[in-house]
Amino acid sequence: MAWTVLIVSGLLEAVWATALGASGGLRKVRPTALFAVSIVLSMVGLAYAMRTLPTGTAYAVWVGIGAVLTVVLAVLRKVERLTLTRAALLTVLIGCVVGLKVVS
Template sequence: MSWVILILSGVLEAVWATALGKSEWFTKLWPTVTFFVALILSMAGLAWAMRDIPTGTAYAVWVGIGAVLTVAYAMLTGTEPVSLVKVLLMLGLIGCVVGLQLVGSAAPEA
């Protein structure tokens, strides 16, 4: 269950990062509200997941998911240009996140 919460928290990281950009320095109401709600839920989920997942692994997975989804959304909406190199780097991040999950779940309990 911790991994599910961590993944959802990573998705919420992408939501708050995107909302932060759209809030225009907190001058637009709904992007600002979205930012704060997603931020709180994302951080709470990360903290909850870190009860069972090592801190370094949890944080790297959380950031990786948030980064990939934020860039993917920006590319899909035309905010950021698409390039083969960016797509390959995003796939590399996804591979690292999956690898950390596999290594993290294989680690013995302390």
């Protein structure tokens, strides 16, 4: 259960990071509201997962999921370009997140 909550919290990290970027410095209402709700839910989920998972592992997995998905969302929205090098580095990051899950 903790791993599932942690993964969902990582997904929500990508949501709040993307919403924050779209909020215009917290001046646009909808992205700001989405940012506020998703960051609270993401942190609550991370805190819940840390009750049973090691803090370092939980945080690394949460950040890794959020970072990769934030880049993916930016690429899909055509805000950033996905180069071969970036794709390779994101793949390595995904491998590290999976590796932390496997060894925990």
